[in-house]
Amino acid sequence: MSELLIDTITKSYKKYKALDQITLQISPGMFGLLGPNGAGKTTLMRILTTIVEPTAGTITFGDVTWKQPEAVRQLIGYLPQKFSLYKHITVTEVLTHIATMKGMTRRKEQAVADVLEKVNLQDHRHKKIKELSGGMVRRVGIAQAILHSPKIIVVDEPTAGLDPQERIRFRKLLRQLGKEATVIVSTHIVEDIESICDTLAVLKKGHVIFNGSLQTLTEMAANDVWEMEASKEAFFDAIDELDIISSKYENHRYRYRVVSTNPLPGAKHVTPNLEEAYMYLMGQAQR
Amino acid sequence: MRRIYQSLKVEWLLVKRRPWTWLVLLLFISATSFHFFLRFKEGSVGGALTSSAFLVQGGLFVSLGFGYYSVNLEKASSAEELFGTLPYGKQAKILGKLSLLILLALFAVCCAALLYVLLTVMFHEPFFYFSHVLEYFLLYWFLPFCITGIIGMIVGLVTSSRGAYLGLLLLGILMGPLNMALFETLSLWLSRDLYPVAHFFNVGQTDPNTPFDPVYGYPLEIKRYLQKGILLLLVLWLLFAMILKQQRSFYKVFGIGSVLFGLSSTVLISLYRHDDQVIYTALEQNSVKKYDSRYYEKHSQATWPTTKNVQVTSYDLNVTAYRGLAVSMKLGLRATAPSNEVVFTLYHDLHVTSVKTVTGQALSFQQSGDQLHIHHSLKKHEQATLLISYAGTSSPYFFANEQAVMLPSYFAWLPSIGEGVAMKWVENSVRPYPIHAQQPIHYKVRYSGPLPLYTSLKKQQETVWEGTTTDGLTLVAGMMKERVTQSARIVYPSTLSKTLTHAEDYVKKVKRMSSEIRKVLKLPTKAAITDVYFLSIADESPHYASNIRFTRGTMFVGVNELSLYVDQAMIPAVTLAVIRNEQVIKQPPEMTDLFILSYDYWYEQAHPAIKQEEKPLLLRNLDLYQDDPEQAVLMKRYKTLLAFMKHHDNRELQSFFRAWAQSLRSEKAMNDQDVQALMNREDGAN
Numbered sequence: 001m002s003e004l005l006i007d008t009i010t011k012s013y014k015k016y017k018a019l020d021q022i023t024l025q026i027s028p029g030m031f032g033l034l035g036p037n038g039a040g041k042t043t044l045m046r047i048l049t050t051i052v053e054p055t056a057g058t059i060t061f062g063d064v065t066w067k068q069p070e071a072v073r074q075l076i077g078y079l080p081q082k083f084s085l086y087k088h089i090t091v092t093e094v095l096t097h098i099a100t101m102k103g104m105t106r107r108k109e110q111a112v113a114d115v116l117e118k119v120n121l122q123d124h125r126h127k128k129i130k131e132l133s134g135g136m137v138r139r140v141g142i143a144q145a146i147l148h149s150p151k152i153i154v155v156d157e158p159t160a161g162l163d164p165q166e167r168i169r170f171r172k173l174l175r176q177l178g179k180e181a182t183v184i185v186s187t188h189i190v191e192d193i194e195s196i197c198d199t200l201a202v203l204k205k206g207h208v209i210f211n212g213s214l215q216t217l218t219e220m221a222a223n224d225v226w227e228m229e230a231s232k233e234a235f236f237d238a239i240d241e242l243d244i245i246s247s248k249y250e251n252h253r254y255r256y257r258v259v260s261t262n263p264l265p266g267a268k269h270v271t272p273n274l275e276e277a278y279m280y281l282m283g284q285a286q287r
Numbered sequence: 288m289r290r291i292y293q294s295l296k297v298e299w300l301l302v303k304r305r306p307w308t309w310l311v312l313l314l315f316i317s318a319t320s321f322h323f324f325l326r327f328k329e330g331s332v333g334g335a336l337t338s339s340a341f342l343v344q345g346g347l348f349v350s351l352g353f354g355y356y357s358v359n360l361e362k363a364s365s366a367e368e369l370f371g372t373l374p375y376g377k378q379a380k381i382l383g384k385l386s387l388l389i390l391l392a393l394f395a396v397c398c399a400a401l402l403y404v405l406l407t408v409m410f411h412e413p414f415f416y417f418s419h420v421l422e423y424f425l426l427y428w429f430l431p432f433c434i435t436g437i438i439g440m441i442v443g444l445v446t447s448s449r450g451a452y453l454g455l456l457l458l459g460i461l462m463g464p465l466n467m468a469l470f471e472t473l474s475l476w477l478s479r480d481l482y483p484v485a486h487f488f489n490v491g492q493t494d495p496n497t498p499f500d501p502v503y504g505y506p507l508e509i510k511r512y513l514q515k516g517i518l519l520l521l522v523l524w525l526l527f528a529m530i531l532k533q534q535r536s537f538y539k540v541f542g543i544g545s546v547l548f549g550l551s552s553t554v555l556i557s558l559y560r561h562d563d564q565v566i567y568t569a570l571e572q573n574s575v576k577k578y579d580s581r582y583y584e585k586h587s588q589a590t591w592p593t594t595k596n597v598q599v600t601s602y603d604l605n606v607t608a609y610r611g612l613a614v615s616m617k618l619g620l621r622a623t624a625p626s627n628e629v630v631f632t633l634y635h636d637l638h639v640t641s642v643k644t645v646t647g648q649a650l651s652f653q654q655s656g657d658q659l660h661i662h663h664s665l666k667k668h669e670q671a672t673l674l675i676s677y678a679g680t681s682s683p684y685f686f687a688n689e690q691a692v693m694l695p696s697y698f699a700w701l702p703s704i705g706e707g708v709a710m711k712w713v714e715n716s717v718r719p720y721p722i723h724a725q726q727p728i729h730y731k732v733r734y735s736g737p738l739p740l741y742t743s744l745k746k747q748q749e750t751v752w753e754g755t756t757t758d759g760l761t762l763v764a765g766m767m768k769e770r771v772t773q774s775a776r777i778v779y780p781s782t783l784s785k786t787l788t789h790a791e792d793y794v795k796k797v798k799r800m801s802s803e804i805r806k807v808l809k810l811p812t813k814a815a816i817t818d819v820y821f822l823s824i825a826d827e828s829p830h831y832a833s834n835i836r837f838t839r840g841t842m843f844v845g846v847n848e849l850s851l852y853v854d855q856a857m858i859p860a861v862t863l864a865v866i867r868n869e870q871v872i873k874q875p876p877e878m879t880d881l882f883i884l885s886y887d888y889w890y891e892q893a894h895p896a897i898k899q900e901e902k903p904l905l906l907r908n909l910d911l912y913q914d915d916p917e918q919a920v921l922m923k924r925y926k927t928l929l930a931f932m933k934h935h936d937n938r939e940l941q942s943f944f945r946a947w948a949q950s951l952r953s954e955k956a957m958n959d960q961d962v963q964a965l966m967n968r969e970d971g972a973n
Contacts, residue, residue, distance in 0.1 A: 049372040073374040080368045086360065088304040089297065100293035101373045101380075144369070 001028040002062035004048075004152060004182055009057035011043050018043040020206040021057070030178035032193035032200035033186040034278060039203035041186045042156070048184065049078045049154050061152065074103070077145035077181075081157040084137055087130035091121060091140055094129060098144045115143040119173060135166030142173060146181075153183045159192050171195045194274040202281055209285045218272050221280035226258045226267035243283065245276045259283060290375060294383020295390075298357065302387065311349060312398075318342060319399050327406045331848050333499030333782050335403070336423050337506075340464035340495035343427060346395065347463040347491060350432040351455045353391070354439020357384040359447050378530050384440065385526070392432035396424045413784050416504070416766050423505040430515045431490035435462055437522040444529045461488050464495040467569055482571030487514060494569040499848045501780030502823040503566055503691045504766045509610055513559040517552060524548040563610030564680040564688040575683040575825075579710055579717045582635070589707025590655040594631075596624035597665065599704060601729040606762065608736030612637065612687035612694075613678035617645070618702065619729075620673065622665035629673075631659040631702035632722055634709050639677040657709045659702055675702060682709070684717070684825055691766070692736055693822055696723040696759025696838055703759075706869055713876040718827045720869050723759025723838060730760050740764040741778045743818050743841065758838045763820060774798070775842075779821035783846060787821060794819050797835060797842065800861045804890075807941050808948045810865060814840045821846045830880055831859035831887070831904055836867070858887045858897075859904065866948050877921070878957040882947055884908070885928050889940050892932075905929065924959065931966050943969045 004026040011019040019040045035041050046052040048059070050069040059066035066072055085094050095112040104111060116122050119139040124132060132140065138158065145153055158174060159167040175196050177183050185197060193200050194214065202210040202217075210217055225245075230238060235254035238244070242264075247256035257270060259280045272280065302308050319342055326335035361367040361380065370376035403420060406412075438458060442451055460466055470485035486493050493506070524544065531540050567574040572581065601619035606612070614637075620629065633639070635657050642652045642661050650673070653660045665671055681687045685698040694700045699709040699722040710717040731753045734740055741763045744754035769778045772791045779787050798816055805812065817840045824845040827833040834845030835857075842864075862883050863871075871879055888905040891897055901907060909925050912918035932940060946965050950957055 046368075049368075051368060051371045070374050073372055073376075076372060078369060078372040080366075083366070083369065085366045085369075086297070086301050089300050093297070093300060097293055097297045098369075098373070101290050101370070101376050103290070103374055105289070 001151070001182075003027050004184075005058075005060045006044075006048075007058045007060075009044070009047060009054045009059065011040075011047060011052065012055045017206050019047075019054070022203075022206075022208055024201055024208065024211055026182055026184065027199070028178075028182045029199070030175065030197040031182065031184045032197035033184060033203065034188065034190065034193050034200055035203035036188060036282070038205070040206040041188075041203055043206075044203070045154055045156055045184070045186050048152070049076055074148070075151050077148070077150035077153040079138075079141040079145045079153075079155045079158065081160060083141035085129055085140070085144075088128060090126050090128050091116070091132070092125045094140065095144055095147060099147050102148045104148055111147055115147055118146070118176075119143045133166070135162050135170065138162060138166070138170055139173070142170075142177075146177060149180075151181055153177055153181050155183065155185045157187050157189070158185055159187070159189060190275040190278050202278065204282065204285050210281055214274055217281065218274060218277040221259065221272040221277040223269065224259055224261050224280055225270055225272035225276045226260055226264050227255065227270045228258060228264060228267045229253055229255045243279060245279055290379035291382045291386060294379050295386045296383075298360075298383050298387040299390075301360065302391070312395075315342075315346070315349075315395060316398055316402070318345070320402055323399075323402055323406050327410045327412070330786055331499060332407070332410075332412050333501060333505070334848055335406075336420065336427075337492065337497045337499045338495075339427075340492040340497075342399075343431060343491040344459070344463040344465055344495075346428065346432050347435045348456075348459045350388070350392065350436035351439040351442075351459050354384075354388060354436040354441075355443040355451060355455055356439075357388065358440045358443035362447050381440070381444075381526070381530050385437065388436040388440070389433055392429050392436065395432065396429045399428065400424050411785070413781060416781055419505055419507065419766065422507050426507060426511060426515065427492055430519065431463075434490050434515065434518050434522055435459070437519075437526050438462070441522065441525050441529065444526075462490050464489060464491040464493070467493070467495065471569075480572045482567070482569060482574075486567070486571075488518075490515060490518060493567060497568045499782075500566070500823045501782045501846065501848055502693050502763070502765055502767065503686060504782075506566055508563070508565045508688060508690055510559060510561075510563055510565045513555055517555045517559060520548065520552055520555065561610060562680065564612070564683075564686055566683055566686055573683070576715075578683050580712060580715050583708070583710050583712035583717050586635075586656050587708060587712060590658050591628075591630045591660050591707065593707050594626065594629050594704050596626050597622050597629050597704060598726060599702075599724055599728055600670070601731075602701060602760065603731045604701075604760075605733045606736070608687040608692045608734075608764070609689045611678060611680045612700065613676075614701075615676040616674070616701075618673045618675055620665065620671045622667055622669050622671075625667050626665045627662065629661045629663055629665070630704075630707070631661070632657050632699045632705040632707055632709060633659045633677070633702045634682055634699045637677045637679040637681065637700065639675060641674070641676045643674040645672045645674065656707075657699060658707050677702075684719075687736070687762075690737060692740070692762050692764040693824075694760075694762045695820070695822065695824065695836075695843055696761045696841065697721045697836060697843075701760060711872050713827075714829060716825070716827065716829060718872050718876075720872055721838070721867070725757060725839070727755050727757050728759075729753075729755045732760070732762070734762070737764045739767065741767055741769055741820075756840075757814075758818075758841045761818075761820065761841065763822065775816050775819045777819045777821065780823070780846070782848065783821065786848075787846075790819075790821065793844075794842070797844075797857065797861055800857060801837070801865050804862055804865045804886075808866065808945050810948070813837065816840060816842045818842070819844065823847060827863070828859075828876075828880060828883075830908075831863075831883055832856040833860055833863050833883075835860040835864040837864050858890050859883045862886050862890070866951060868952050870954055871951050873954075874951050874957055878962070879951060881924060881928070881962065882944075882951055884925075885932065886944055888929070889932055889937075889944065893937055893940075924962075927963075927966070931969075935969060939969055 006022055006024040009019055009022045033041050047054050050072050061075060064071050064075060092112060096108060099108045099111060116125050119142055121136060121139055124136060159170055162170060174183060185192060187193060199213050201208050231253060243259045245257045245259055247254050257276060259276055322339060322342060323335045361370055370380050407414060439455060442454055460469060466485050466489050470481045474481045528541060598621050599618060600621050603617035605615045639652060639654055639659055642650045644650060651662045681700055685694055687694055698719055703722045703724060705722040706720040709722065710719045730744055732744060734750050742752050742761055743756055743758060744752035747753050763778055766781045767778055768781045769776060775794055777790050779790060819842045821844050824843055826845060836843040884905045888903040891903045905925055909922065913922050943965060950961060
């Protein structure tokens with residue numbers, strides 16, 4: 001299966017550079033795109049989905065180049081963040097409509113039935129969109145994205161607004177898609193990436209500040225994540241001084257984890273999780 | 288195509304499932320049914336459509352709103368980005384929406400047309416002009432709904448802010464019949480005639496108060512199609528440019544499209560700018576009511592003296608009525624005395640392009656006002672043939688274009704030896720002089736224009752008519768029919784088939800009354816009326832019915848869709864028709880009007896059998912204006928005349944009116960003293 005090659009992509013809006021010479025090589029499987037607001041994730045997604053044209057640089061996937069947007073659109077399945085579609089038509093009607101719009105002519109009904117089964121919405125196929133829960137609408141969203149078995153699936157903030165149960169179910173669904181396609185998940189929720197992605201890129205202010213596996217990222221922060229314990233008063237005093245990533249209140253004391261390049265008195269090294277590694281990376285990038 | 292069709296299907300599903308859709312449809316059908324029903328009930332079948340401006344205006348607002356709503360549907364449902372990532376997704380969606388807009392507009396028009404058909408059947412109205420009805424629906428309902436719907440879509444593609452609603456409201460006003468009110472105010476404010484601008488942007492009816500003209504029919508001139516064509520082309524191009532913008536090859540396609548758009552719009556605009564006859568009924572300078580009135584207010588005098596020693600003997604004409612009037616002719620002349628020039632009367636907007644002798648020698652000519660001056664020497668009794676060509680727009684009162692022709696013989700549409708001025712301005716209206724010759728003239732007409740054509744000449748071939756007549760040449764074509772009765776051949780508007788069932792009775796009454804009046808006034812007996820034309824000719828006086836005109840053997844009756852043929856109203860109309868000659872028209876109008884009203888009063892008193900639906904006009908005017916200081920002089924005249932009439936018997940009054948009519952028909956302009964002198968004479972005689 002081909003790789004998605006993003007080569008020195010730049011996108012400028014007048015003097016402002018939303019993306020500055022981004023280069024990424026994305027292999028089939030689950031790929032995460034992580035970054036704070038304004039990092040350029042959305043711009044990159046919009047370029048990948050051909051909604052926006054880059055100012056410079058090239059993108060290719062096998063023989064297909066992004067200079068041929070109509071060809072690219074045949075390759076791509078896209079689930080936008082605020083997906084809801086028309087509220088007054090049924091799930092089957094929506095999917096059949098999108099299937100036709102994607103140029104599917106044969107076995108359209110079968111394809112719709114298959115994706116409904118994949119996203120576990122067979123029992124809701126005659127319901128109107130307005131009658132579905134938020135999680136179900138997201139599943140309809142992913143169903144429409146995979147209708148034509150695209151080679152690249154782009155998913156924007158997939159779990160935003162979902163309850164924990166739906167979120168877990170949706171992550172599982174995405175995971176399954178990664179078996180057969182390149183799935184790019186753009187999010188600012190680190191947990192999503194940690195749960196489903198194999199590799200990721202971290203963007204900040206239009207630049208790639210990390211590109212690699214999750215393990216590599218966590219290893220980068222291996223020596224700089226600490227765990228400490230303090231009384232309630234001491235903990236609140238420390239909040240302003242330290243980069244506290246998480247905390248737990250147990251037996252009238254706080255146990256908390258901190259990212260710091262300097263050893264801290266009374267602190268012990270712990271193995272960092274992705275969120276801590278991401279915070280470490282952001283801190284490093286700031287310096 | 289499949290994508291567009293699928294998109295259309297989904298758009299339809301969405302629209303269908305919205306309660307608003309059915310509510311709007313219900314409102315539309317109810318309002319249309321109610322409006323049509325009322326109009327049919329009062330007998331105004333044609334007016335049912337021409338007075339539908341408010342329905343069209345409502346439809347324009349709905350179309351604008353629908354167009355805007357439809358393109359914003361994806362924004363509202365956050366699906367816009369998604370469709371942007373599908374192959375030709377946005378384009379297919381927009382084209383699907385456009386298709387739905389067209390289908391909905393068609394559906395609305397079909398509903399309205401069906402209602403019209405149902406009412407036509409219900410009220411036993413004739414069906415034969417239904418193609419015009421459909422054309423009207425196309426031009427004033429369907430195309431406007433499509434154009435404004437597309438504009439709504441464009442607005443929706445440009446912005447989805449709340450300000451857009453205000454923009455849509457303003458656009459709805461600018462592009463509909465409501466803009467007439469807006470531009471009327473602006474025209475007054477800026478002292479400029481902005482109606483042409485209003486007409487261009489108004490895709491609905493140009494005059495919401497347009498009465499239906501039963502001869503002219505619906506205003507379906509080519510120019511109106513061209514106007515809509517230009518606007519449709521423009522909005523389609525804007526819409527497609529916005530769709531194309533989504534594509535990478537935008538600039539290339541945009542360039543080619545712009546060239547095509549530029550070429551086609553240039554063709555349409557040049558055709559639109561072509562000088563042609565469009566009948567406007569609102570208050571603009573070139574409207575029916577204003578155009579001639581304004582002209583003859585300023586042009587009351589002839590430039591050259593009338594030719595008296597030359598007679599026209601024949602006209603061999605090629606007449607084309609298409610976007611205006613074009614005539615080429617061989618005109619036969621005979622000189623009764625030596626002459627170096629021939630002066631014809633010809634309506635000023637008919638521009639002569641060439642005058643030649645039969646040998647092809649070009650003759651010098653000049654046109655000034657309603658006169659055509661040709662330098663050509665003729666010896667006594669010499670006969671000559673001139674080849675004359677001219678073209679242009681006829682008077683808005685007497686139209687000739689691709690849609691209808693109404694050229695009565697007394698109007699100067701043919702070069703005739705006559706007054707030198709075609710009409711006289713009287714109180715913001717005009718009175719046409721009787722222009723046609725009184726002697727027999729041979730006519731041959733080859734005609735190209737709307738059919739069927741009605742004329743007093745005999746039809747020789749499909750498009751050729753020929754004959755000799757002393758009545759001048761009348762051409763009438765359009766939505767007309769004829770009925771040959773025992774007393775005369777009656778030509779009348781097809782739309783009035785039902786209301787004119789008593790036409791024969793009416794003609795008989797007019798003949799009887801005119802003969803009676805002639806007898807009383809001792810005017811020469813008239814030749815038998817053989818042709819009667821019921822036409823949409825205007826009343827010549829705002830004060831009384833003046834819708835009847837005679838030539839030697841022809842009678843013209845002015846009608847409109849709601850004409851009521853009340854005997855009482857017939858008296859002033861027939862009286863004026865009987866006494867009218869060019870001198871009567873030249874008389875101060877107040878003198879003629881005073882005669883007509885006085886005679887009307889006396890006639891009603893002398894004929895108690897006439898059903899009096901109202902008081903005689905003279906008494907009605909007296910009731911109305913007796914306290915008006917501005918009308919004091921007029922009221923004094925009325926009172927003096929009433930007192931005089933009360934103190935004289937019928938024989939004396941007949942003598943008085945006879946003398947008065949003769950004075951009016953003489954060259955000397957009458958005044959109050961002359962009327963008083965006539966009264967004194969009658970008093971003295973007794």
